[in-house]
Amino acid sequence: MMSFDQTPTRIRLDAALNRVAITFRGMTARPDEDNCECHWGSAxxxxxxxxxxxxxxxxxxxxTWEAVDWDDHASVLRRILPQFSRALVHGLVEPFSGMEKVGHSLARxxxxxxxxxxxxxVREFLHAxxxxxxxxxxxxxxxxxxLALCAEASATLSPWLHAWETQTHTVADQHLVGAAAHWEYDLLGDQLPWEARNWDDQEETRTELTxxxxxxxxxxxxxRNAPAELLHRIRLLGLDGPARWEDPHWPGHRY
Incomplete structure (x- = not known):
């Protein structure tokens, strides 16, 4: 029986990580790159x-990846990408306010x-x-x-949602249950469940996700036998105004 570490998606991801390591090997920040010692770090x-x-x-x-004031952010990213991509996959990157911040850094x-x-x-790494x-x-x-990271990094939500559509097995569905439970509060308040880098894209992204x-x-x-309350909250997303919050299954959220 195939072990989990030998699944096709794991093999693809390992190949993508190796490709990043090879592609960005030997890269550095610009010789004249600078940053504030007080706010970023030492010389x-x-x-x-x-x-x-x-x-x-x-x-x-x-x-390094969080800093927004590099003179050449692209060169700094290329310098750290081999290590950064591995750290991401292993869950070693923990932004203060959500993984979309990593997407913002890549987009910058x-x-x-x-x-x-x-x-x-980079594209293959994200997709893998x-x-x-x-x-x-x-x-x-x-x-x-x-998902939030990939959407913000690529400035599009569609391909990531499409990939989820095509994965109809139990695990993908279980992730959908978890995601829907995480999103419902914000979406019922007509808010995107993560911080969009470009404010102008926020409403369009929220509408597409909803x-x-x-x-x-x-x-x-x-x-997948998701809680009935969660199913009702997704149903409520299709209602507007009083029809939504006067529904007997309105959860009583306050914004």
Whole structure:
């Protein structure tokens, strides 16, 4: 019997991580890159970003990807991506306010505009990680967090939701139950359940996610014996105004 570590999605993810490691091997931040010692870190730590392939300690890695004021964010990202991608997959990256922050960092680097080989390596990593998450009964990062990250990193929600549609097995459905339970409070308040990097995209993303959940979740959640309350809350997403909050199954949320 095939062990979990040998599943096709795990093999694909391992290959994607290896591709990132090879593609970005030897890269460094710009020689003149700078940052504030008071808010980011010491001069000695900054030097580490200008030396290729040296592992950063977890706190330095966190401060590096979180920083928003690099002169060349793309070069800094390329420097840390081999280590950063592995840390993400193993659940070692824990942003203060949600994994979408990682997506924001990737988006700031404009990775989709990088040379074709580099952009392809990042794209395949994100898709391979998402595919593996949907088949992993106990992923290091919950599916709803990986989705937010991928959506923000790529500035689109559609391909990630489409991938979830095609995965109709028990594990993917269980992740959908968990995600719906995590999302329902915000969506019933007409809010996106994560922080969008571009405010102008927030309403469009929320609308797409809500419509997708109404369309695809009920039958799958019913099959997995999801709580009746959760099924009602998804039904309520299809109602507007008083019809929603005067429904006998309105959960009493206050915003």
């Amino acid at each position: 000695e730590e900054l030097v580490q970003l200008k030396v290729p392939d040296v592992e950063l300690d977890p706190d330095l890695l966190r401060r 680097g404009h990775w989709q505009q990088w040379p074709a080989e580099q952009a392809a390596a 990680w998402w595919a593996h998450t949907l088949t992993d009964p106990d992923p290091a990062v919950p599916a709803h967090e990986v 419509a997708w959940l109404i369309r695809h979740a009920p039958a799958r959640l019913h099959t």
